[in-house]
Amino acid sequence: MKKAVFVYSPEQLGYKFSDTHPFNHKRLTLTMDLLKNIDALDDSDIVPARVATEEELLLAHDPKYIDIVKKAGHGELSEAQCESYGIGTEDTPIFENMHEASAQLVGGTLTAVDYVMEGKARHALNLGGGLHHGFRGRASGFCIYNDSTVAIRYLQEKYNARVLYVDTDAHHGDGVQWSFYEDPNVCTLSIHETGRYLFPGTGNITERGNGQGYGTSFNFPMDAFTEDESFLDIYKQSMREIFEFFKPDVVLTQNGADAHYFDPLTHLHGTMNIYREIPKLAHQLAHEYCDGKWIAVGGGGYDIWRVVPRAWAMLWLEMTDQTLPIGPLPQAWLDRWQPEAPVPLIPTWEDPSPLYEAIPRKAEIEEKNAQMLAKALHIIRNEKRD
Amino acid sequence: MIVEEIMNDAPYTLAPSNTVLEALKLMREKKVRHLPVVDEEQHVLGVITERDIKEVLPSSLQDEPNSPVFHAKVEDIMVKDPLIAHPLDFVEEVALTFYESKVGCLPIVSGGKLVGIVTTTDLLYTYIELTGATEPGSKIDIRVSDTPGILFEITKIFHQHHANVQSVLVYPDSENTQNKILSIRVKTLNPLVMIEDLRKEGFDVLWPNLPGVSL
Numbered sequence: 001m002k003k004a005v006f007v008y009s010p011e012q013l014g015y016k017f018s019d020t021h022p023f024n025h026k027r028l029t030l031t032m033d034l035l036k037n038i039d040a041l042d043d044s045d046i047v048p049a050r051v052a053t054e055e056e057l058l059l060a061h062d063p064k065y066i067d068i069v070k071k072a073g074h075g076e077l078s079e080a081q082c083e084s085y086g087i088g089t090e091d092t093p094i095f096e097n098m099h100e101a102s103a104q105l106v107g108g109t110l111t112a113v114d115y116v117m118e119g120k121a122r123h124a125l126n127l128g129g130g131l132h133h134g135f136r137g138r139a140s141g142f143c144i145y146n147d148s149t150v151a152i153r154y155l156q157e158k159y160n161a162r163v164l165y166v167d168t169d170a171h172h173g174d175g176v177q178w179s180f181y182e183d184p185n186v187c188t189l190s191i192h193e194t195g196r197y198l199f200p201g202t203g204n205i206t207e208r209g210n211g212q213g214y215g216t217s218f219n220f221p222m223d224a225f226t227e228d229e230s231f232l233d234i235y236k237q238s239m240r241e242i243f244e245f246f247k248p249d250v251v252l253t254q255n256g257a258d259a260h261y262f263d264p265l266t267h268l269h270g271t272m273n274i275y276r277e278i279p280k281l282a283h284q285l286a287h288e289y290c291d292g293k294w295i296a297v298g299g300g301g302y303d304i305w306r307v308v309p310r311a312w313a314m315l316w317l318e319m320t321d322q323t324l325p326i327g328p329l330p331q332a333w334l335d336r337w338q339p340e341a342p343v344p345l346i347p348t349w350e351d352p353s354p355l356y357e358a359i360p361r362k363a364e365i366e367e368k369n370a371q372m373l374a375k376a377l378h379i380i381r382n383e384k385r386d
Numbered sequence: 387m388i389v390e391e392i393m394n395d396a397p398y399t400l401a402p403s404n405t406v407l408e409a410l411k412l413m414r415e416k417k418v419r420h421l422p423v424v425d426e427e428q429h430v431l432g433v434i435t436e437r438d439i440k441e442v443l444p445s446s447l448q449d450e451p452n453s454p455v456f457h458a459k460v461e462d463i464m465v466k467d468p469l470i471a472h473p474l475d476f477v478e479e480v481a482l483t484f485y486e487s488k489v490g491c492l493p494i495v496s497g498g499k500l501v502g503i504v505t506t507t508d509l510l511y512t513y514i515e516l517t518g519a520t521e522p523g524s525k526i527d528i529r530v531s532d533t534p535g536i537l538f539e540i541t542k543i544f545h546q547h548h549a550n551v552q553s554v555l556v557y558p559d560s561e562n563t564q565n566k567i568l569s570i571r572v573k574t575l576n577p578l579v580m581i582e583d584l585r586k587e588g589f590d591v592l593w594p595n596l597p598g599v600s601l
Contacts, residue, residue: 200522
């Protein structure tokens with residue numbers, strides 16, 4: 001069995017709103033080129049992303065909505081006609097063949113699922129996926145189809161699996177959470193910047209699931225300016241306790257890389273350290289609890305030059321048991337991309353230190369986050385005591 | 387917003403002849419803390435609260451399961467002639483009554499009969515809804531001068547970007563009384579373009595701050 005496969009097809013780059021839109025899948029090219037430059041990604045590791053069938057998309061989406069996306073992408077509908085479906089907005093504009101491109105991203109995640117569940121690879125990565133804001137009948141926040149929701153339903157139907165979904169994107173994983181809010185066999189864990197300031201506004205600790213699913217949604221809303229230590233404290237404690245509590249058959253992680261200081265849309269002030277640590281623990285716990293079954297997808301990440309390639313490269317390196325690199329990035333990569341980048345590239349795997357000025361209320365923010373963590377995990381800790 | 391829109395229009399009630407034990411059971415079963423006491427024609431005679439009951443009951447630390455207090459009638463311990471409100475009252479008037487009179491509920495009376503009840507909890511929930519945050523959105527805080535037309539200038543920019551404004555809160559600037567702070571929730575993941583335009587028009591955007599700006 002292969003350690004891991006890297007799911008990718010050039011067609012995934014067709015998911016493109018415009019040249020100026022913050023969601024830019026050029027980051028896939030930048031990441032792969034970085035990995036190839038350090039001989040960490042071989043052509044034999046790459047498997048093509050299939051296209052999700054309409055039947056598969058229906059696992060998570062309304063037929064009417066799929067029809068709207070198809071027509072919009074073929075120039076058959078105006079922006080005004082689509083707006084109530086979240087399409088044709090500034091966040092999620094219409095682009096050519098948007099249905100086909102979106103179905104390709106979903107298909108990539110399904111390819112990853114099949115590789116892992118059929119035992120052809122221990123782990124699988126589809127960086128093109130992770131579109132966690134997509135709703136059943138509506139696009140939201142750059143996301144048209146929700147590949148993770150489709151993949152989890154597919155995991156349930158085809159493999160009868162109990163799934164833990166872990167979302168470390170700086171934005172709350174609302175679309176996936178609401179899809180499984182009443183389902184006791186899917187647990188969602190989202191760590192994000194508090195919705196008091198940031199899109200989508202949800203992800204409060206009190207969102208714990210409903211009905212049969214009560215107690216299988218976990219949210220960890222962190223304050224702005226959280227920084228690495230507090231972020232990792234929350235991540236490590238919540239992961240361990242939730243794995244132990246839920247005992248999943250398989251884990252699906254969404255690896256948005258937008259909690260970094262450089263990210264233009266968020267305010268958490270993370271550094272590259274968190275992107276070294278996040279995959280390490282996911283990897284370890286997948287082996288401890290799920291016989292290694294770990295599917296990883298991409299997600300947010302809006303500084304595509306300085307943050308995403310390094311962060312996502314680390315994810316693949318961890319997945320394939322390669323030593324996480326330190327020191328300079330390959331000169332060939334820097335030379336190739338610097339002329340195109342609007343900002344000076346970071347020349348090393350680590351961030352410069354200090355990356356930013358000290359945060360004046362650090363101690364208070366950490367204290368507040370720790371309180372939040374205790375409240376969010378109370379439900380599990382309480383049960384343990386009983 | 388008027389009271390009618392937020393009130394509970396099917397409140398549980400008691401008759402004056404009900405016992406304290408019955409009142410206690412109803413409160414526990416239905417998870418409510420306030421019960422209007424009405425006659426057969428639904429005229430409000432009084433209100434009984436969880437606290438009124440607790441005050442007359444023996445201490446839970448003492449073992450007095452058969453205390454005669456349980457069998458007392460609610461009319462003996464209820465607040466008679468309580469403050470009431472009308473379905474057409476404004477929610478903010480009711481809020482002021484709660485704040486000034488330190489009561490926890492108001493029976494709503496129309497045509498002399500009980501038609502509903504409003505509690506501080508209902509009011510708090512209404513406030514949460516007013517702040518938005520039930521739909522995907524980003525928050526932007528702007529300091530503006532306290533002059534007519536400013537809100538128009540700002541919403542014009544959101545309009546130009548086809549962005550839906552979900553809620554607007556206006557509150558005084560604690561540093562300068564000539565200013566107001568606008569806290570706006572907009573239905574977008576990417577507020578940067580709008581913030582850029584707000585800044586171009588000379589507005590002081592307080593949140594989100596650019597990286598490196600102190601708290």
